[in-house]
Amino acid sequence: MTRRVAPVAPVVMVAFVAGLLSVVASCKKTKPALEEKTKLVFWHIQTSDPTKGIIDAAVKRFEAKHPGVQVEVVPIKNDPYKTKLRVAVGAGQAPDIFHTWGGAPLAEYAEAGAVADLSGFMDDEWRARLLPSAMALCQKGEAVYAVPQDVGVVVLWFNETLLKSEGVPPPEDFSSWLESIKYLRQQDVIPVALGNKEGWPGAFLFDYSLERMLGREETSRLLNDPTQWEDDRVIEAYGKLQTLKDAGAFQEDFNAAGYDQSRMLFFTGRSAMTIMGSWLLAHCTKEMPDFLKDLSLTRFPQVEGGAGNGTVLGGVNSAFAVSSSCQEKSIAVELLRELTSEETLTAWAEAGRLPAAFLDEPPTGAPRQWLDLKKILDEADSLACYFDQSFPPRLAEKHKELIQRVLMGDQTPEGAAKAFAQEAKALQSETGMEE
Amino acid sequence: MKTRSLYCVPALLFFLPFLLFPLVDCLGLSRFVWDGITQDKVFVGLGHYRALWLDPVMRSSLGHNALLILFSLLFQLSLAFLLALFVSKLSRGARLMKGALLTPLMLSPVACGLLWGDLLDPHLGPIQTGLRGLGILSRPQGWLSDPGWSLFWIFIAISWRHVGFHVLLMLAGLERIPRQTEEAARVDGAGRLGVTFHITLPLMGKTVALCGLLSVVGSLKYFDLVYAMTRGGPAHATELVATYAYKLAFDQSRMGYACAAFSVLFGLTFGAGVLYRLLRGRSG
Numbered sequence: 231m232t233r234r235v236a237p238v239a240p241v242v243m244v245a246f247v248a249g250l251l252s253v254v255a256s257c258k259k260t261k262p263a264l265e266e267k268t269k270l271v272f273w274h275i276q277t278s279d280p281t282k283g284i285i286d287a288a289v290k291r292f293e294a295k296h297p298g299v300q301v302e303v304v305p306i307k308n309d310p311y312k313t314k315l316r317v318a319v320g321a322g323q324a325p326d327i328f329h330t331w332g333g334a335p336l337a338e339y340a341e342a343g344a345v346a347d348l349s350g351f352m353d354d355e356w357r358a359r360l361l362p363s364a365m366a367l368c369q370k371g372e373a374v375y376a377v378p379q380d381v382g383v384v385v386l387w388f389n390e391t392l393l394k395s396e397g398v399p400p401p402e403d404f405s406s407w408l409e410s411i412k413y414l415r416q417q418d419v420i421p422v423a424l425g426n427k428e429g430w431p432g433a434f435l436f437d438y439s440l441e442r443m444l445g446r447e448e449t450s451r452l453l454n455d456p457t458q459w460e461d462d463r464v465i466e467a468y469g470k471l472q473t474l475k476d477a478g479a480f481q482e483d484f485n486a487a488g489y490d491q492s493r494m495l496f497f498t499g500r501s502a503m504t505i506m507g508s509w510l511l512a513h514c515t516k517e518m519p520d521f522l523k524d525l526s527l528t529r530f531p532q533v534e535g536g537a538g539n540g541t542v543l544g545g546v547n548s549a550f551a552v553s554s555s556c557q558e559k560s561i562a563v564e565l566l567r568e569l570t571s572e573e574t575l576t577a578w579a580e581a582g583r584l585p586a587a588f589l590d591e592p593p594t595g596a597p598r599q600w601l602d603l604k605k606i607l608d609e610a611d612s613l614a615c616y617f618d619q620s621f622p623p624r625l626a627e628k629h630k631e632l633i634q635r636v637l638m639g640d641q642t643p644e645g646a647a648k649a650f651a652q653e654a655k656a657l658q659s660e661t662g663m664e665e
Numbered sequence: 666m667k668t669r670s671l672y673c674v675p676a677l678l679f680f681l682p683f684l685l686f687p688l689v690d691c692l693g694l695s696r697f698v699w700d701g702i703t704q705d706k707v708f709v710g711l712g713h714y715r716a717l718w719l720d721p722v723m724r725s726s727l728g729h730n731a732l733l734i735l736f737s738l739l740f741q742l743s744l745a746f747l748l749a750l751f752v753s754k755l756s757r758g759a760r761l762m763k764g765a766l767l768t769p770l771m772l773s774p775v776a777c778g779l780l781w782g783d784l785l786d787p788h789l790g791p792i793q794t795g796l797r798g799l800g801i802l803s804r805p806q807g808w809l810s811d812p813g814w815s816l817f818w819i820f821i822a823i824s825w826r827h828v829g830f831h832v833l834l835m836l837a838g839l840e841r842i843p844r845q846t847e848e849a850a851r852v853d854g855a856g857r858l859g860v861t862f863h864i865t866l867p868l869m870g871k872t873v874a875l876c877g878l879l880s881v882v883g884s885l886k887y888f889d890l891v892y893a894m895t896r897g898g899p900a901h902a903t904e905l906v907a908t909y910a911y912k913l914a915f916d917q918s919r920m921g922y923a924c925a926a927f928s929v930l931f932g933l934t935f936g937a938g939v940l941y942r943l944l945r946g947r948s949g
Contacts, residue, residue: 313915320701320920338918342703420788427896482787485899486809491786500788623918634900638812641900660698 267300268558270565271325273315275548277305280581281512284574292568299561319344324553327562330376332367332546333619334626340375345551347373351563360570363613364586367546376549377566378586380578382507383544383607384434384616390526392419392502400528404442404470407531408477414502415478422474423501424484425492426637429630430618432484434505435474436633437617438530438543440467445537446612453620456654460647468636468643475637485634497521505530508603509547512582515597527602540611545619546586628653688931694924701920713925723926726897726904729816733823733884733905741824742876745831750861752832753839763836766829774826778893781822785809809895812902819891819903826890827883831876838872839865871945878941885934906930 272289276282282305289301304325306314311329318324324344330336339345349372357365364378388400393410396417401407411421426432441449443463452458474480481487481495493510495501497518504510514521532539550569552562568574575585580595584603593600607613618626632650635641641649695713697706717723752762769777787793787805796802809815842865850864866873888907891897897904897912906926914923 316701316915316918338700339702342700344702427898429898482805482807483785483810484807486782486807486815486895487786488782491782491789495788498789623916627912627917631898631900634898638810638899640812 268298268561269300269302270327270556270558270562271302271304272565273304273306273311273325273328274550275306275308275311275329277307278516280516281578281583284577284581285569287577288568288571288574289565291573292565295568296561296564299558301565319553322555324555326556326558327550327552327565330368330549330551331619332364332376332378332549333615334622335619336368336375336549336551337370338623339551340370340373344554345375346554346556346559347375348377348552348559348563348566349374351560352377356567356570359587361586361588364546364549367615367619368549376551377570378546378549379570379575380546380548381544381584381586381607381613382509382547383542383584383603383610383613384438384505384507384530385527385603385606386503386505386530387496387510387525387527388503389496389499389501389524391524392499396502398502400526401531402528403532403534404439405534408473411474411477411479420481420495420501421477421503422479423492423495423504424480425487425489426485426634427488429634430616431489431492431506432471432633432637433616433618433630434507434543435471436467437614438505439470439533440464441538441541441543441614442530442533442536443467443538446541446614449538449614453617456621456625457651457658459651459654464647465643468632468646471633471636472639472643475639480637485638493517499524507544507547508584511597511599511603515582522597522599525599527599527606529606538614541614542606542610542612543614543616544607545613545615547583549586622657624657625650625654691924691931692928694921695928697921698919699921700918701914702918706921709921713922714929716922717925717929722901722904722909723906725901726906726909729903730885730887730905732816733820733887734881736820737824737880737884738877741828742831742873742880744824745828745835745876746866746873748828748832749835749839750865753836763829763833766832768829769826770830772826774889775893777822777826778890781818781825782809782894785818810899812899815895815899815903819894822894823884823887823890827880831880834876835869835872838869842868874941874945878937881937882934885930885937906933
């Protein structure tokens with residue numbers, strides 16, 4: 231029986247391999263047809279409407295203006311995006327244009343020579359339209375490594391109806407905030423919804439506390455040399471997290487809940503406040519439009535006697551870089567111009583997001599909270615970048631881990647400051663070895 | 666002989682580029698400090714393995730993997746055995762039972778992780794709301810954010826997903842046991858427990874060993890469900906070697922160090938497989 235079947239085997243194998251080869255060959259054959267047009271590959275992270283639709287519309291307008299160019303738009307979800315981009319760039323297969331958050335992650339790609347310097351392609355008029363605070367997070371010296379499109383600011387969001395019914399005014403400073411938290415806890419209301427599974431929402435509390443106490447200049451000095459992290463004021467900022475937690479500010483599972491869960495607690499009226507970026511507005515508009523009437527916001531509480539009460543914590547949520555391997559950089563830059571055009575960014579604002587540019591006309595369709603956010607951004611003395619976007623990736627992860635530890639009582643403020651300084655020193659010695 | 670080896674070609678076409686090459690590449694990269702982006706790599710030899718040995722997070726992650734293995738072997742397999750016995754004795758509804766037990770396996774591990782995260786939510790999840798309604802819990806509990814309990818809940822979620830698969834394997838094992846043996850034991854006066862422990866269990870040795878191997882290898886490699894459910898947190902409390910290595914590579918930009926961690930994981934999994942073969946070989 232076996233013998234009869236055996237002669238068939240080589241035929242099957244040959245057919246299998248031939249089939250594979252023909253598939254590979256046919257893939258190659260289709261290539262020249264595409265190459266008649268200049269093709270740009272564009273990766274971004276807007277996977278749902280309205281923002282996805284706004285990007286698609288901008289790309290269509292660009293293609294209409296440049297008939298010889300075809301853009302392959304690849305929307306990728308936020309979480310796997312970092313992984314995919316790193317693998318693609320590491321393997322020398324970077325997309326021509328790609329999304330970045332600016333700050334340290336972009337600087338890492340710039341240092342590796344993976345992104346192009348766009349300064350030579352940008353005219354003064356275009357530059358003047360972009361927010362300088364956002365541009366600063368995409369530049370190194372004179373070189374511009376990305377064009378910012380969307381910014382975020384972190385504020386204290388509150389349920390106006392709930393606070394009114396409890397007779398609690400929106401907090402202005404840290405001590406009145408603490409009083410409100412204690413009172414709300416007695417009333418069996420979750421004072422502040424926190425979704426700290428990934429560590430960054432808790433980091434907002436720490437970053438803001440330190441900024442409020444030290445002011446921009448002093449904080450920058452520490453951020454630039456994190457080996458000096460064992461500082462009394464840093465310890466005090468960690469201490470503020472502990473104080474909030476001990477006062478019962480957060481729901482029970484704050485370190486396991488994600489941003490999705492925390493905003494559900496807030497949108498459904500189970501919690502009175504939350505500390506979150508301006509993007510919460512877009513989520514509310516889409517997921518719970520009925521809650522918009524109760525939704526209000528104010529600045530993060532001030533710290534008595536602090537030097538940084540005018541600072542706003544925020545950063546670039548979306549900027550676009552051109553990879554150094556892109557063959558048609560000048561055309562790619564034209565797409566960036568369309569992505570940051572008045573038309574694109576007006577639609578962006580109407581979706582409840584903050585554009586990284588000055589608009590000629592205020593958007594008519596934006597919700598009232600958008601104007602409050604814009605006011606906070608415009609009136610800020612300075613924009614401080616989220617610390618985890620300022621640190622090199624390894625320290626950013628340690629930063630978020632230590633905040634989780636302090637909040638769950640696993641680490642003292644002093645211990646956290648020491649552990650972070652140690653990690654910074656370890657990284658320094660490893661980088662020194664690389665150089 | 667030549668024709669026979671040709672049969673391996675399709676498997677090799679898959680194995681060489683997608684498994685062997687990345688594995689060798691991973692081992693090679695583990696000797697370098699590399700951020701995953703630049704072309705510059707600094708040779709450190711076995712330095713990363715020494716660092717891993719001293720790394721407290723790697724040690725605790727290995728501990729968590731070991732606990733998962735222990736729990737899986739002790740509780741998950743015992744439960745699967747009991748369920749298989751129960752299902753095999755059912756005169757009606759056995760197919761329905763098998764279907765129900767296998768349903769969780771149809772869900773993707775990520776969906777399972779997110780589902781269990783929602784189920785355990787202290788305010789919005791049905792488990793705690795129900796327990797509070799019955800008066801068993803007085804206050805919402807942060808089960809997943811409590812480092813003492815979070816790994817336990819992860820184990821519950823993993824068992825929920827996989828127990829049905831082991832039940833099916835064991836049912837197949839049970840069916841292979843000749844009825845006469847059990848009946849003969851009964852005639853000789855063996856009770857129900859006696860038959861289970863002295864006849865059924867020993868005759869299912871190979872099936873149980875296979876389930877054991879799958880549990881050990883599965884617990885070592887576990888990633889997706891845990892990553893979706895807790896991301897290895899809070900503060901590494903549910904970190905496994907796979908989630909830690911992933912974070913090292915893609916969150917911390919330490920690709921070389923991560924490759925060393927992945928290589929250790931591969932070594933352990935491979936070792937488990939070899940040990941299984943040796944033990945099986947010895948038992949005949």
